[in-house]
Amino acid sequence: MADLDVDHEHADVTGGWLRPAVFGAMDGLVSNAALIAGVAGGTRAATDSSSVVLAGFAGLAAGAFSMAVGEYTSVASQSEAAEFEVAKERREILANPVGETAELAAMLTDKGIEPETASEVAEQIHRDIDNAVAVHAMEEFGIDPDDLASPMVAALSSFAAFAVGAFVPVLPYLLGFGLAPAMVLTLLALFACGALVTRVTSRSWWYGGFRQMLLGLAAFVITYAVGLGVGAGLG
Template sequence: MHIEQHSIARVGWLRAAVLGANDGIVSTASLLLGVVSASNSQQNILLAGIAGLVAGAMSMATGEYVSVSSQSDSEKAALAEEQAELHADFPGETDELTAIYLRRGLEPALAREVAEKLMAHDPLAAHARDELGITEISSARPLQAALFSALSFAVGAVLPLVVALITVPEYTLPAVTLSTLLSLAILGAVAARAGSAAVLPGMLRVTFWSALAMGISAGVGTLVGYAVG
């Protein structure tokens, strides 16, 4: 029996991991650039970086858990409703499944045969997949999403923080900027490769929007520095 493994099966944890790492790098780098532009104190950089890392990781974890839990609750409610419909009108649900396969191009007799076979095997799974679009791959996993988001955010946030701390003050701004853009380009390439997508568009998309975010943060930090200085 030939079983294929597709990259789409990784979409759940891959999305959470890439989002977390990207957020960790961009938000921490933007925060540090804002602080560096206003005040180049190593103590301020350290405090801002650690606070941003911890707060960001916790925010990512809770945000992912809440949002994915809402998706999971919706899926469970839809499945419960579908189960009730199966109990109330099994023949009607068989007709509904047949109609779905007819719309997908099967001949009437074959569509009916497929619907009846699937209804005899696992009617709820058949309707979940073909009527509701809920599959094992797309099913929401709140804890997995929260864990991958928090860990990847923390890993991503460490890079600009370490660069800021080991660089002499006058070179902190360009060092953080360049190292962040490089790491984001690598992240975009790795994410695209893991998802079997085109590498260059992924790199350019991540790098462009992240550079814009950091530029705005640095500009605001500079204005604040002038205002309070």
């Protein structure tokens, strides 16, 4: 006899924290390290430099608050748009219950359910208005009204992750080292973040790690070159 017990869990990919946290950490690492590289290139600050440290902390603060505000506004707007569509669907169901029930039955039929069974299921679902709204919302525009992302969670996740990521390239300067150790540490952190993200994706850990490391390296090199050019022009 087959074992009917189901014992597995899925990662929370819709809670509103994963994307902003990952994006915040990556952005903090790349943008602040690139900023530091540009300042170091423009000022020729090869070792412990007050200008580089100041730029690093300014970039950390500005970037963290900017990310938090942007994420809050973005997720709030998305949630409000979803709530608008859900409310619209509720009005349609209340105004035309017969037509909406038939529409749901048709959608279930398209999924391979027998027409008679689909009609019966649709009728049962529409006995409860909240249940009917939830099912229609999921079937028609892929939204679960009870599982909308939280703007505050997204903002706080983004703020914290960016701040941690942005602090990494500043740390070597605080310890008395210079640009090269800062970039190496940042590249290692990018590799670790890229590899970690693959735990909830289909990519291999080494692919995700090297991809983030190479993209970060390109950003550092380009920004350092820009800093050299601007610094030479201002000098």
